Amino acid sequence: MSAEKTTKINRLLTSQPFGIVLQSDWLTEQGYNSDLQKRYRKGNWLKSIGTGAMIRTGDKVGYEGAIYALQTQSTLTVHPGGRTALFFLGKAHYLELSAKKAVLFGNKGERLPAWFQKHDWGIALDYYPTSFLPPDIGMVEVELKNFSINVSGAVRAFMECLYLAPEKQELMECFELMEGLNNLRPNQVQDLLEKCESVKVKRLFLYLAEKAGHEWFQYLVLRKVDLGHGKRSIVKNGVYVDKYKITVPKELEEHGKRSI
Known part of the structure; x- marks a missing residue:
């Protein structure tokens, strides 16, 4: 890989936190086309975790890192x-x-x-x-x-x-x-x-x-x-609470109440 491409991948990796997913579409928008992405995978810089998504090779990525990608690299x-x-x-x-x-x-x-x-x-x-x-x-x-x-x-x-x-x-x-x-x-x-x-x-x-x-x-x-109109039966065989027109579990309604 040329020095220029090595510098470019280094620039990418140093600008992004560890533990996140890198989405292919977002990488393309940042100037890393599909050919470059393929070379980075072949050069063991990036690892595919599925179509359209990669992580740093050797990086540990949890679902939170995927959420980060969806929130910052997409509009989800x-x-x-x-x-x-x-x-x-x-x-x-x-x-x-x-x-x-x-x-x-x-x-x-x-x-x-x-x-x-x-x-x-x-x-x-x-x-x-x-x-x-x-x-x-x-x-x-x-x-x-x-x-x-x-x-x-x-x-x-x-x-x-x-x-x-x-x-x-x-x-x-x-x-x-x-x-x-x-x-x-x-x-x-x-x-x-x-x-x-x-x-x-x-x-x-x-x-x-x-x-x-x-x-x-x-x-x-x-x-x-x-609060709308009419009754709402939240559970079957529960207790009806007239103020809020809902039926709730008996144990919930009686919770905290002292028997006389």
């Missing part, structure tokens, strides 16, 4: 959400969290690239493309070892948990998570509640927040939150 909004995001934020450390599964969310219509889906990241990934919340609100940046990625902030992450409940997220665990969210900012909660399009999520959020007795709850302006 895919991000760790739900309980996974709360774990990143230190809000779920006291609950048992399987190290073998991560929850990802993206905007409705966004598909994960084939290389992302087919590669073995050493962890199971559950992906949910949905537009029940706008893609650009309630996000925070989390610093990892060599780079940072965007994950759901505490309010958005908890709403994502409720979006999955009760089929893929237990409501009692949701309440335990809510109990730890005692320092939320009312204006952030208000904003996401007003922009959330899931009636189920909004009713459950307010029910659990009030049940947890958080001080910030009293600063919410509930008349500005569209």
Whole structure:
């Protein structure tokens, strides 16, 4: 390989953090055409992990490095959400969290690239493309070892948990998570509640927040939150909560109540 090409690959590698995926389309946009990419692979600088994606040879790349690539090299909004995001934020450390599964969310219509889906990241990934919340609100940046990625902030992450409940997220665990969210900012909660399009999520959020007795709850302006009409049966054979017109598990409704 010529000195000029060696300098170019060195410039690429020194400008990018360790532990990330390099997407072929993005490399082309940066001036590294398919012929150069092929030479870099042949020269053992880069290693393919699937059609359209490479990593540094010898580099250890987790799914977070793939998320970094999707967020910075593509226009996708895919991000760790739900309980996974709360774990990143230190809000779920006291609950048992399987190290073998991560929850990802993206905007409705966004598909994960084939290389992302087919590669073995050493962890199971559950992906949910949905537009029940706008893609650009309630996000925070989390610093990892060599780079940072965007994950759901505490309010958005908890709403994502409720979006999955009760089929893929237990409501009692949701309440335990809510109990730890005692320092939320009312204006952030208000904003996401007003922009959330899931009636189920909004009713459950307010029910659990009030049940947890958080001080910030009293600063919410509930008349500005569209809670829809009619009853919502969240679970079968549960207890009906008239204030929020939802049916919840009996153990959840009775949790914290003292028998007389």
